[in-house]
Amino acid sequence: MIEIKKVNNRPLNLLERIYVWEIFKGFLVTARHFFVNLFCPGKIITIQYPEITRPLEHAAKRRTRHRLKMRANGTPKCVACFLCATACPAFCIHIEAGEFTSSQVEKYPAVFDVDLSRCVMCGMCVEACPEDAIAMDTEVIPGGVLKREDMYLTRNKLLQNMPGDPSIKGAANRLA
Amino acid sequence: MPKITIDGKTIDLPAGATILQAAQALGIYIPRYCYHPALSVSGTCRMCAVEVDKAPKLQIACATEIADGMIARTDTAAVKKARKDVLEFLLANHPVDCPICDQAGECSLQDYYMDYGLHKSRVAPEDKIQRSKHRAAGRYLVLDNERCILCTRCVRFCDEVTKTNELTVSGRSDASFIDIREGKSLDNDYSLNIAELCPVGAFTSRDFRFKQRVWFLKRIKSVCTGCAAGCNIEVHYNENTVYRLMPSPNPETNTWLCDRGRMTYKALQAGDRLRKAFVKKGSMEIEPAIRHAAHLLDEAARKTGPESVVVLGSPYLSIEDNLALAELAATSLKTSNLCLDFPREQGVKDGILINKDDAPDANGLKLLKARYAGLDQGALIELINSGRIKLIVAEARALSSLKEKLRELSNIETVILAVTKSDLDFESACVLPYAANFETEGHFVNYKGLLQKTTPSVAAPDGVKPLWTVLSKLSSCTGAPIRLEDAAELRERISEFIK
Numbered sequence: 001m002i003e004i005k006k007v008n009n010r011p012l013n014l015l016e017r018i019y020v021w022e023i024f025k026g027f028l029v030t031a032r033h034f035f036v037n038l039f040c041p042g043k044i045i046t047i048q049y050p051e052i053t054r055p056l057e058h059a060a061k062r063r064t065r066h067r068l069k070m071r072a073n074g075t076p077k078c079v080a081c082f083l084c085a086t087a088c089p090a091f092c093i094h095i096e097a098g099e100f101t102s103s104q105v106e107k108y109p110a111v112f113d114v115d116l117s118r119c120v121m122c123g124m125c126v127e128a129c130p131e132d133a134i135a136m137d138t139e140v141i142p143g144g145v146l147k148r149e150d151m152y153l154t155r156n157k158l159l160q161n162m163p164g165d166p167s168i169k170g171a172a173n174r175l176a
Numbered sequence: 177m178p179k180i181t182i183d184g185k186t187i188d189l190p191a192g193a194t195i196l197q198a199a200q201a202l203g204i205y206i207p208r209y210c211y212h213p214a215l216s217v218s219g220t221c222r223m224c225a226v227e228v229d230k231a232p233k234l235q236i237a238c239a240t241e242i243a244d245g246m247i248a249r250t251d252t253a254a255v256k257k258a259r260k261d262v263l264e265f266l267l268a269n270h271p272v273d274c275p276i277c278d279q280a281g282e283c284s285l286q287d288y289y290m291d292y293g294l295h296k297s298r299v300a301p302e303d304k305i306q307r308s309k310h311r312a313a314g315r316y317l318v319l320d321n322e323r324c325i326l327c328t329r330c331v332r333f334c335d336e337v338t339k340t341n342e343l344t345v346s347g348r349s350d351a352s353f354i355d356i357r358e359g360k361s362l363d364n365d366y367s368l369n370i371a372e373l374c375p376v377g378a379f380t381s382r383d384f385r386f387k388q389r390v391w392f393l394k395r396i397k398s399v400c401t402g403c404a405a406g407c408n409i410e411v412h413y414n415e416n417t418v419y420r421l422m423p424s425p426n427p428e429t430n431t432w433l434c435d436r437g438r439m440t441y442k443a444l445q446a447g448d449r450l451r452k453a454f455v456k457k458g459s460m461e462i463e464p465a466i467r468h469a470a471h472l473l474d475e476a477a478r479k480t481g482p483e484s485v486v487v488l489g490s491p492y493l494s495i496e497d498n499l500a501l502a503e504l505a506a507t508s509l510k511t512s513n514l515c516l517d518f519p520r521e522q523g524v525k526d527g528i529l530i531n532k533d534d535a536p537d538a539n540g541l542k543l544l545k546a547r548y549a550g551l552d553q554g555a556l557i558e559l560i561n562s563g564r565i566k567l568i569v570a571e572a573r574a575l576s577s578l579k580e581k582l583r584e585l586s587n588i589e590t591v592i593l594a595v596t597k598s599d600l601d602f603e604s605a606c607v608l609p610y611a612a613n614f615e616t617e618g619h620f621v622n623y624k625g626l627l628q629k630t631t632p633s634v635a636a637p638d639g640v641k642p643l644w645t646v647l648s649k650l651s652s653c654t655g656a657p658i659r660l661e662d663a664a665e666l667r668e669r670i671s672e673f674i675k
Contacts, residue, residue, distance in 0.1 A: 081275030082389040097386035106310050107276040107386055130275050172273060 050144030063121050065140040066114050068158040069133050072166045075100075076159060077133035079172050080109040084125035084134055092118035093125060105172045112155040116142040131170035137162065178244040182226075183251055195237035195248050196224055206250055207259060207288050209266075209375045210327035211238040214431050215336055221266070221327050223288070225258045226250050234258050256292065263293040269305045271322045272297075279377030281390040285325070307353060314342075314362030316435055317371055317379050321353045324378035330354060330370045337432065337528065338364040354378065365530060369432045372422060383439070384420045397424050399620060399628045401492075401613045402437040404522050404533035406622025409433060411441070411614060411633040418444055418614055418634055428626060434530050443612060444634065448597035450609035451637045462609065462639050466646065469591045469606045470653030473509060476567040476589070482511040484566040486556065489516040489544065490574030491535035493643065494618025494630070495673050496666055497571075497610075498541055500644035502548045503658040503669075504569065508651040513559065514550035516541050518574065522623040531623055535573075539621035543673045557581045560588070567591070571643075572599035572607075593643055608650075610643035611636035617663075618642075619674050627674055 015021050037044050047054060056064070069077045080097035098110030119142070125134050138160065145151055177188045182195070185202045194217070199206050209221035217239045225234040229247040234254060249255065267285065274280040307321035331343045331354065342362045346355035356362055362370075371381040393412040400407040400421065407430035410422045418441040423433035443449065453465030460468070476485050487505035489498045498516070505514035518541060520533040551559065559565060561583045568575065568585075572594035579601055589605040595612045615636040621627050636642075641649075648660040660666050 079276045080386070081280070082392075083275070086389070086391065099386055104309065105276065172276060 050141075053141065056139055056141075061137060061139055062126075063123050063136050065116070065138045065142050066119075066125070066134055066136050066153070066158060067138050067160040067162070068109075068112060068155065069135060069165055069167070070159055070161050075103065075105075076108060076112070076155070077131050077166075077170055077172075078109045078112060078129075079105060079107045079131055079133070080112070081107075081130065083128040083130060087124040087128035089122060089124065090118045090120045092116070092120075109155055112158060114153045114158060115151065116153060117148065117151040131172055132167065133170060135162075178242050178246070180242040180244075180246045180248065182248045189242060191241070193242050195226060195228070195235070195240050195242055195246075198242055199226075199237060199248075199250065204250060206237050207284075207292065208238060209284060209325055210329060212329055212332075212373065215329060215332045215373075218328050218332060221325065222262050223259065223266075225255060225262070227252050227255055259288075259292040260295060263288055264295050264298070266325045267293070267297065268299050269322070270325075271304065271309075272301075273323070277320075277323065277377035278380045278385060278390070279323075279374070283377060284375040305350075312382075313356060313379070314367050316368050316382055317362060318382050318385060319354065319356075320378050320380070323376050324354050325376055326352060326354070327375060328354075329373045329375070330379055333366075333370055333373055334362075334364070337369075338366050340364045365434050365436065365526065366432055366528065368435050368438050369423075381420065388414060388419045393419060394633075396631050396633045398614070398631045398633065399536075400433065400437045400440060401536040401620060401630065402434070402440045402534070404520075404531040404536060404538060404623040405429065405437075405524070405529050406536065406620060406624075406626060406628050407433055407437055407529060408628070409437070411631075413633045416634045428624070429622065429628075430529055432529060434528075436530070441614060443596050444614055446596050446598070449637070450594055450597060450607065451640060453609060454604070454607035456605060457603075462641075462646075463649075465606060465608060466649050467653050469608060470650050472567060472589060472591060472605060473569070473650075473654055477509065477511075480566050482509055483513060484564060485509050485511045486513040486515065486560065486565050486568045486570075487511065488556075488568065488570035488574050488578075489514070489518070489541050489550075490571035491518045491520060491533075491538035491541050491577075492573045493571055494537060494613070494620055495540045495544065496618055496670055497643040497647075498537070498544050499670055499673070500647040500658065500660055501569070501571075502544055502550070503660070504647050504651055505550075506548065507658045508654050508656040509569075510656070512550075513556075513565070514548060515553060515556040516545040516548060516550045517553045517556070518577070519553065533623060535577075536622070537620045539623065539625055540619065540627075540673075543621065547673070553578075560585075563587075569593075572601070576601040593646065608646055609640050610646050611640050615640075616642040619670065 071077055080095050085093040085095050092115040094113040095109050096111035098108050100108055126136050177190055179188050180198050182199050187198055187202050189198050196206050206224045208224045210218050219236050219239040224237040226237045227249045228235045309320050311319045313319040334340055334343045342360040344357050345352050347353055371379045392414045395410050395412055398409055398411050400409045408424040408426040410424045412420045421438045421441055425431045452459045453462045455465055455468050487501055489501050505511050520538045522533045525532045565588055567589045569591045572592050591606045592604040593608050593610055594600055613630045614633050616632050618630050644660050651658040
């Protein structure tokens with residue numbers, strides 16, 4: 001339900017038209033914040049991001065920076081099927097497939113790049129993945145970097161297992 | 177002629193036609209795996225079962241000949257159930273490794289499962305029978321027996337089309353699998369057709385393997401210029417890169433496509449692709465190199481007269497490019513030393529497709545010869561060997577084809593036009609690159625005299641232009657332009673040859 005706020009568009013009265021009193025009222029608000037921040041720092045609403053972050057709640061945890069899961073033997077679970085790149089509305093995933101000759105799983109991502117400066121954090125890649133190989137549960141919020149290259153994640157930067165991994169979910173894991 | 181009714185629609189077809197063909201003529205689609213219009217009927221997959229009146233059980237549409245008054249139905253509950261059950265059988269031991277399978281996206285198992293199956297598998301993944309995966313099969317193919325549904329299209333192709341009999345079904349009943357016959361290897365000249373024939377991902381192309389998912393590919397129809405056969409092809413490309421060539425069946429030219437033809441796109445991305453011009457072995461930007469070539473032409477004409485310059489046409493070039501070469505000789509250089517005579521032995525070499533003549537446009541060259549005349553090849557060779565010639569302008573492969581007949585070329589300067597370095601057989605004063613057939617439009621006449629047109633699918637490397645543009649620029653630099661600056665002018669000039 002959208003709330004409707006009615007704006008009172010009555011003409012200004014004399015005091016308001018003089019303006020000085022209204023400016024003074026504005027200064028009072030600023031002064032109040034100044035003294036509250038000065039004497040009770042705990043009540044400051046602003047966070048000094050990225051040095052300080054707020055703990056994420058509920059589903060927000062599931063739309064954070066990507067990671068690629070690994071199998072027990074350290075190889076990426078990803079098999080470079082390109083479904084995430086296909087689902088991605090921002091075209092931020094770049095994959096090049098390679099071929100394992102020794103492993104039973106023939107295909108692996110030789111290159112897997114996520115361009116976080118293009119990513120819209122929609123989570124479609126995670127939904128599309130048939131191998132349970134990509135996740136967005138690192139609880140790192142991308143941004144706040146000084147160099148553009150730092151927003152460009154390559155495969156080795158993405159490979160990361162979290163507590164509870166490696167899992168054996170995913171079709172190709174039967175072969176691994 | 178027998179009259180058959182399928183799903184209420186009636187059609188007359190000559191005796192001997194099958195229900196599947198009748199349905200196709202009526203626009204009713206019957207799913208199939210083993211049926212292929214160019215191969216014999218085997219009836220192994222059972223996917224095309226339909227209900228026929230007065231028949232005790234379902235009949236397979238691909239092998240049942242039509243009879244007068246026959247009534248068949250493809251939309252009854254029994255047919256739907258049969259399709260679903262057949263799919264469940266075919267998928268019982270299927271590894272469902274679609275994420276790593278190149279066929280995904282153009283796989284009939286995927287398509288039919290979504291259309292007719294949608295069942296839950298009753299076989300747990302760990303209980304499925306495991307077979308050999310990624311087994312190398314010949315030069316171009318990879319065989320995955322787990323994905324195979326034993327439709328035997330590949331076996332029939334090797335038996336009936338190439339008649340090389342490399343493949344067979346080994347083992348019995350549910351333990352049978354596609355195998356390469358002992359002592360044979362799958363290396364016939366048409367082996368990549370098997371990857372295309374395979375309705376699932378059992379045979380995949382090693383060349384295309386893992387390069388690109390098929391749903392990203394854009395398709396455009398064109399003509400293969402690998403030999404004089406002039407096969408119709410479909411170029412599959414994405415983001416300015418050609419990934420594979422497929423046949424585009426045309427009753428006048430081809431059903432299949434040979435391996436060599438499928439690999440012709442490799443020249444586009446080859447490491448020795450010419451992206452810059454070469455002047456005396458040194459790399460140079462194309463524009464200044466064209467000016468240098470013009471300077472060479474002027475020098476030769478000034479010092480020893482225009483008759484000391486020879487221009488060769490080429491059976492490897494399109495009509496457009498040959499026209500530009502002929503015009504260069506007639507208009508710019510004003511020399512009568514133009515040779516458009518390249519007699520070549522033509523005819524189907526192996527009874528399937530591959531032509532004895534590896535040049536795509538020998539007959540197109542004949543059209544131009546009728547208009548521009550020029551020297552016979554014998555006269556040309558005599559002229560060159562006599563030592564009166566100081567400069568040759570030619571396309572690389574055309575000049576190479578005369579290699580054995582020519583004496584030492586070391587005291588003759590050459591301006592050679594080439595696509596890749598490997599085409600170059602001679603040391604040359606000036607090599608100019610031009611756009612390949614996948615990058616520009618061109619008309620070719622095949623060995624039967626059929627005029628066809630290639631369609632550009634990708635862009636040429638930076639600065640590389642079609643040959644007629646290069647020659648037009650070259651002629652402008654010599655001061656007597658042939659005026660082929662844009663496509664409209666070109667179209668007007670070649671219109672008399674492509675009627």
